[in-house]
Amino acid sequence: MKKAKKEAPEEPSILEHFLVPKHRVLPPEEAQKILEKYRVKPRQLPYILASDPVVKALGAKPGDIIEIIRDSETAGKAVYYRIVVEEE
Template sequence: MVDVSQHNLVPEHNILDEADIEDVLEEYNIDRTDLPKIKRRDPALPDGAQPGDVVEIVRDSRTTDRAVVYRLVID
């Protein structure tokens, strides 16, 4: 079986700790539930991602070199 999360076209996914989550939510003045969602069963998620976790996704971008987005893990 292929581990999709290790494919070179899948962007980097990192689970944030609570301090980092609070910084992100404060920066954007939003609640955790306002974040876009990602299913727990998404094959690109790191092992151990649980519902309620916030994942930082870092993608390559043509215009900004790096694009960082955040997703709330749901069941």
């Protein structure tokens, strides 16, 4: 008789943790509009490493632009953009 394997409880997604602000990968068209709006090149955006746990959870690749929406006491919501880069 085989013993039933105990299934390990599924780990909650890092994206659902209350301290992690909302992150999303921008589609290429939307990313281009953001770059044009702020008149910047991708390399001028702040970086986020491809090894970052949230980037891994999103499945983002180097070159993708991530939108981060944080709660702000003064502005309500604050939007940030980061470009995914490989570690050097």
